[in-house]
Amino acid sequence: MIEIEDLSKNYGDKKALQHLNLKIKSGEIFGFLGHNGAGKSTTIKNLVSIIEPTSGSIKVDGLDLQEHRQEIKEKIAYVPDTPDIFLQLTAAEYWDLLTSAYNLSVADVQQRRQELVTLFNMSEHVDETLASFSHGMRQKTIIIGALLPDPDVWILDEPMQGLDPQAAYDLKQLMKKHAAKGKTVIFSTHNLDTAQQLCDELAILKKGVLIYNGSVQNLLDQNNDESLEEIYLKMAGRQNGDGLVDDIEGDSHE
Incomplete structure (x- = not known):
């Protein structure tokens, strides 16, 4: 079990991650979705101790990451x-x-x-x-x-990039097998089909804020007759040419 409590990360005046709270269970595949700059990689880099949070805490199997860093590192493997x-x-x-x-x-x-x-x-x-x-x-x-x-916890940041179709398929099967052994798999992706295929639960981030946490099926059930792509874009907004995210009119998920 991984518990993220009130986690925030600032870079000067930029708030990369704001008051994130999540519980990630053992034996599941957990996915992070969001546009570029949404906070996915920031969260992952906090989990693997590449960066330090501005505030908040992370616990792995009840152990606080700051107090038991080496012990927790031995439980984790990371694909950057x-x-x-x-x-x-x-x-x-x-x-x-x-x-x-x-x-x-x-x-x-x-x-x-x-x-x-x-x-x-x-x-x-x-x-x-x-x-x-x-x-x-x-x-x-x-x-x-x-x-x-x-590893007990396998963390992958955009792992499908650059892989040919066969290797991507094989990686997905390895992720499923790893979780089936009772271990935890955490990954970030831009690919909605991959998220739908793999995730037991997912978190959608927007501008460093968590806007959804739950299963893909629950998300689809809450938005009848809409595809995951349509739901995601409605929640996360449309990315403009400057790399910034504009709210879509009628967005009710803020």
Whole structure:
């Protein structure tokens, strides 16, 4: 169980996240939806301790993140929104680095690593550097690394970007299997079809404020005869050419 209580993050005068309250259960896939700048990545970066909140708290299995940071980090694996990291390493060296960081033995991860390498068609590329990879191959490398410790909480920020259709399908299946083991999967996405396929619950953010938290089915039930796309745009607003979000006339979800 992850409990986010009154979480806020400011960058100077900019309020990136405002008084967010959420409970994310073990064994579920939880999705964050929102336009660019809505607060999705800010929330995720707080969860994985990349940034510090301005106020509020995060608890994982009852432990406060600020007080038990290292213990909680060992429960979490993270796929960032860009895979352009450790580019000087080969794929194998990157996986070895994560194996060491999580204090795992090679024997502990050998079978899992080989299964994932085979699944993502990376067998011929393990000794090549990440710098030589396409965006999609780097993404696959990071995903494999994140699953080596079989984390209690798997957090992915826009994970489908750059993946080919087969790899995207395989990733979705892995997310479902991970949650089915009683573990937690948290991800952000712009893709409404992906959210509808995967999410047990979702949170929709707008300008750093939570405007919906619940299941996709409940959202559809509350808005008869409208598609998820129509409902989302009505709630989140229309993004104009300046990257800002304008309210749609008749919006009643503020």
